[in-house]
Amino acid sequence: MSKKKRQASPDTQAAPPTRKPVTVPAPTPTLAAKPQPVAPLPPKPADPNELIRFDRRTNWTLGIIVGLFLLMVLGKLHFVSLPAWNTLVPDGSPVNRGLVSGTAKTIRMDDYAVGAPWIISNINRGYPIENEGIGGLKSAMLTVPAKHIVSFFKPHNWGFFVLDAERGYAWMYDLCIPLLLIGSFLFFMMITRNQYFLSLTGAIALLLSSGTVWWTFIPASMIGYCGLTAVTAVYLLRERKPLRIVLLAFGLVYLCIAYLLQLYPPYQVPMSYLYILVLGGFLYNERKRFFPINAWVLKAGLLAVAVAVFGAVVYLFYNDVKETIQAASSTVYPGQRSESGGSGFIANWFSEYYSWVTNYQSYPKGWLNICEMSHYLTFAPVILPLTVVLFIQRKRIDWMLAGAALFTIALAIYVEYGWPKWLAEKTLVSMAPSRRAQIPLGVGSILLTVIYLSAVRDYVKQVPAWVNVAAVAAILGFMIYTAWVNVNDSEGIITSSQTFLPVLFFTAMNALLLFTIQSKYRIALFCTGLILFLLPNLGANPLSKGLTPITDHLLYRAVRPLVEQNPDARWIVNGSQYVTYLVTATGAKQITGVKYLPERKQIFKVLDPTMKRDSAYNRYAHVTFQTYINPQQPDTTILAQQFEDGYIIAGDPCSPKFKKLNVKYMLYDHAPQIPYEVRCMKKAVELGSMTIYERVD
Incomplete structure (x- = not known):
């Protein structure tokens, strides 16, 4: 064979080597491997410097409190015994008008018979700072919602200026509950180092205690403001960020003023x-966490600015009510x-x-x-x-x-x-x-x-x-x-x-x-027992809706149009004190009714020009009228104290004194004793046993 390489023709070119197919063995079936458990992350350690832990549980609690409050307001629901009017002065309407659940309690007269008519009266007159139907001078500024810059410091009154009257009323009476619950809950969370159930129980116990519920939650706002003020003060001591310091400083002064204006x-x-x-005591126990105070110059300066700004508003308020406060302090009852x-x-x-x-x-x-x-x-x-x-x-x-x-x-x-x-x-x-x-x-x-x-x-x-x-x-x-x-x-x-x-x-x-x-469940058992004992107090007040027991009352609807026609005319009710309360609600300039202060400058200047009977009427009082005609002295007017908080005006309904006072309407809850006493009047409206007379002489 020649060593010379021979050229191969295409036909004779060697075929590529044949590969044996690779057989992949089938996988042997095995049990699926169990996933290894992953250890949970350890809980985040509590921050020793944390004041209040705003975790999900705390935030949900605060949200539920606020949410329930808003639902109550939107539904016009409150806890005042206004449905008592359905039986005190019946007008043929259902006895449960305005009642959602529970029983109206007549003992809370200051709320349904005094407070509510005063409030409705001031609403009807456009929220003035003076309202003769409530009392002399600027009684309205101290007792009811009124249009004044100081209302900024009275959150209870805000609802009247942004909502309708019924929802404003619900806002006014319902706000004290979230104030107490939120203020006390946060305060307890802070001083107990975030013991949630103990803090919540403490807040609920303050709310449901007899001393709170039976006074229609009057102490609740003050308790809430105290808690919120304390929490704000502590956060201000700790804060480092300038913007938050500003907010806390102004918030602290605001809360103090709002608390003081509870009066x-x-x-x-x-x-x-x-x-x-x-x-x-809390600050002294925790003094190492708060002292020395960070940025104390900035904080002190901002507090001074807040006091100056808010103080100017309070100064204006004080100037407006100074004479009224002095007059109230000089009354025989309650006096100083x-x-x-x-x-x-x-x-x-x-x-x-x-x-x-x-x-x-x-x-x-x-x-x-x-x-x-x-x-x-x-x-x-x-x-x-x-x-x-x-x-x-x-x-x-x-x-x-x-x-x-x-x-x-x-x-x-x-x-x-x-x-x-x-x-x-x-x-x-x-x-x-x-x-x-x-x-x-x-x-x-x-x-x-x-x-x-x-x-x-x-x-232990x-x-x-x-x-x-x-x-x-x-x-x-x-x-x-x-x-x-x-x-x-x-x-x-x-x-x-x-x-x-x-x-x-x-x-x-x-x-x-x-x-x-030693008891592992000491706090849980105590808190449970405390709440269970206090739960029946939930029924102390009724759940009421709106203002209809007053505003839909037959007497109110009869008097209100007359007041609208002649808003400057004065009224006198001859008879029941409860009828006087309903007339007050219409916005009438009524001489009878409940008076925070006597109206000295106009009314008693005429009725008692020498102030001989000053000790009888110089008081917070329920004022009634009855007919007294002295033939020898036909213009005689008697002012006689009946109770510590009540006096009576007795005189001739047609006396020239009442004409001088522009007493245009006299409402009788009974038939006049003799025709002579209504000789100067004509019948304006008849309501069953009641009659409204209009003076015509």
Whole structure:
């Protein structure tokens, strides 16, 4: 074979090597591998410098409170006993007109018979700052919504200026509930280091206590403002960002002014001391977190600016009402209240333990009424000695707990025994009569309880079993004593057998306060028991809707057109005081009715030119009229005091004095005694037994 390479033809070119097919073995079936569990992320550690933890739970709570409030307002729902008008002055309408649920309580006369007619009167007259139907001078500015720049500091009145009258009324009375719940909840969250259930329970207990609900939530706004003011002050101390410092500084001053404009010193003065003591104790306990104060020059400067700006508005308000305030302070009743305490509770300090036994219509006569006798549950007699033991055992003082305890002791002494006169006057506590001071004292008892439970949450002191037995026996003995006090003080309304369950229940509740007994669910059990006991107070007030018991009333609809036709004419009601209240609501310039102050400059200058009977009418009063004709002195007018808060005007309906006063209409709720007394009038409207006469001479 030649070594020379031979050229291959295409036909003879070698074929590519053949590859054997690769056989892929079928996969062997295996069990699916289980996913390995992933360990959950550890919870985010609590920030030791965090004041209030606005987590999902807290935000939902605040949202629900605000949402329910808005739903109530949109639905025109409120808790005032306006449906009582359906039976007090029946006009043939259904007795449940305006009533959604519950029962109207006639005891809350200041709300449905005085407050509501005053408010509707000022609405009908266009929100003036002077309204003769309410009282002399500028009474309207102090008592009802009025068009004035100071309304900016009165959130309760905002609804009237942006909503219709009925929703504005609902806003006014409903706002106090979210104020209390939000203000107290945030305050408790701050001072208990975010103990959610304890904080929420404390807020609910303040809301549902008898001293709050039976006064139609009047104390609620003040409690709420105190809590919000304290929280804002603490956040201002901690804040570093300039914009937030501005908002907090102005917010703090705003809240202080809004609180002051509640204008009820008997509650405000003691309550201010309570929150100052508790807040001061909190800041001292946590002084390392707040002091030295960051950016203190900026904060002090902004507070000064806020005080100056808002102070200018308040100064204008004060100038407008200065004469009115001086006149109110100079009245015979209520005048300038100045007491040194010592008259005690209307009921007794422990009557709330047995509040399930009494009710709206069944209570001891010596306790006056369900409102006056109501206050708050107190656990102070057990907490106070335990607090001393706690401080000794821990060898340190919780200054916040000490502040709440000091307030409770001091005010309890004021109520039961009194203070030296100089001390009561210097501290201004003299402005709080004993029976009014029991409300802030009760608020202090709730704060004391919450603070104490927070302090002993994780603390247990091991003691011999006999010590706990002795402690529980002492608590049982205390509860038996409270039962004895109430049985003897209740004029037979409360019997010994009725005290059995309350004694057992509150013995158990007080025993939960013993930090010598280890209990994993101490706070949960106590909070549950407290809320369950207070829940029946939800029925204290009715759920009402709108203003129809007044504005749809036959008498109101008969009088209102006459007032619109002749708004400057004056009215007198000859008869029932309840009829006078309805006439007030129409916006009439009525001489009778309820007067915050007497109208000296015009009305009594004519009726009593020498001021001989000044002591009879110089008061907050319910004013009625009756016919008195003296043939020897035909123009005689008698002004006679009937009650501490009431006087009567008696005279000839056709007297020249009433003509001079432009008394155009006289409403009789009965037939005139003799035709002579209506000789100067003609019938304008007849409403069954009632007749409206118009003066024609």
